Amino acid sequence: MKKEDIGTICPVCGRANDCQIGGDKKCWCFDMSVNKAKLEQALKDKSKDQCLCRNCLKKLSVQ
Secondary structure, three states, rough: OHHHOOOOOOOOOOEOOOOOOOOOOHHHHHHOOEEEEHHHHOOOOOOOOOOOOOHHHHOOOOO
16 A cells, blocks of 8 residues: 555555545544444454445444
C-alpha cells in the first residue's frame, strides 16, 4: 500500500473507505455497532490506523 493511501483505503478489501472523520460532520461509522472480536480478526496482520469501508464494517456489525 502506498503512503498516500493510508487513511483513504480500507485495509480489509483495498477499496476507498469514504472516511468522513476529517470533514465537518460526524462520520457514518459512528452509528454502526461492530462485533469487536470479528473486527480484531479482520484486522489481524493489517494496519489498525485505517478506517474500514462501509461494506466491510457492515459485515462486522452487530445484528
